[in-house]
Amino acid sequence: MLRLHHVDKVYFGGTVNENSLFRGFDLEVERGSFVSIVGSNGSGKTSLLNLICGTLAPDAGQITLDGQDITRWPEYRRARRISRVFQDPALGSCQNLTVFENLSLAARRTQSYNLRRGVTERDRARFGELLASLDMGLEHRLDQVTGTLSGGQRQALALLMTTMNTPDLLILDEHTAALDPKSSQRIMALTDEIIKRHRLTTLMVTHNLRFALEYGDRLLMMHEGHLLRDDRGSAKEALVLDDLLDQFNQISIEYGN
Numbered sequence: 001m002l003r004l005h006h007v008d009k010v011y012f013g014g015t016v017n018e019n020s021l022f023r024g025f026d027l028e029v030e031r032g033s034f035v036s037i038v039g040s041n042g043s044g045k046t047s048l049l050n051l052i053c054g055t056l057a058p059d060a061g062q063i064t065l066d067g068q069d070i071t072r073w074p075e076y077r078r079a080r081r082i083s084r085v086f087q088d089p090a091l092g093s094c095q096n097l098t099v100f101e102n103l104s105l106a107a108r109r110t111q112s113y114n115l116r117r118g119v120t121e122r123d124r125a126r127f128g129e130l131l132a133s134l135d136m137g138l139e140h141r142l143d144q145v146t147g148t149l150s151g152g153q154r155q156a157l158a159l160l161m162t163t164m165n166t167p168d169l170l171i172l173d174e175h176t177a178a179l180d181p182k183s184s185q186r187i188m189a190l191t192d193e194i195i196k197r198h199r200l201t202t203l204m205v206t207h208n209l210r211f212a213l214e215y216g217d218r219l220l221m222m223h224e225g226h227l228l229r230d231d232r233g234s235a236k237e238a239l240v241l242d243d244l245l246d247q248f249n250q251i252s253i254e255y256g257n
Contacts, residue, residue, distance in 0.1 A: 087174040
């Protein structure tokens with residue numbers, strides 16, 4: 001279980017631009033849950049992910065993962081348990097390395113590095129099988145430089161790299177936003193397949209309301225560091241797109257947008 005308890009986060013504290021984004025923020029995510037998070041720009045979605053991953057430190061409160069307090073853990077230490085796929089496909093892999101070399105690094109991400117060989121031929125067959133499961137022909141491109149792949153292929157590779165060691169928590173940070181519609185559909189289908197196969201606890205921030213409704217078992221809507229709605233199970237299944245659009249429009253009217 002992921003738990004945020006009474007978390008505070010203030011930007012530009014003590015200045016005229018002070019912004020108390022989170023005040024006593026609470027959130028619990030059950031193990032195995034797939035949570036979609038939506039909200040307008042500035043609602044706190046990305047800040048929430050950064051607090052969980054350690055990119056940001058809370059000013060107060062506690063963050064625990066499976067009962068272990070990770071509040072003061074640095075980002076690199078949390079990365080052994082938390083995997084993140086970013087919006088930009090270029091951030092999920094090293095463009096100057098081959099697909100094989102990227103996968104080799106990812107396979108050893110949670111291990112200690114020493115003077116043994118980092119790349120072995122034994123890995124080639126294993127990586128080929130993993131890539132074949134993506135059904136994008138990448139199993140035939142193990143020796144291709146990653147920077148020459150398409151955006152959809154790189155994001156599929158990043159998704160595979162972040163989940164091949166079965167993380168305790170998967171973070172999807174608008175991971176389809178930079179892709180064309182066809183690639184977005186393919187990556188979301190792959191995402192859902194991988195999450196279900198490994199039963200991953202997942203938080204997905206997205207601006208695509210249709211994806212938020214179609215995938216996952218829980219939906220959160222955020223605004224200015226608060227949860228406006230929290231729908232799960234049958235309540236989420238009963239949601240329709242117009243419900244969310246109407247609420248977004250009402251928020252925009254109230255705040256002068």
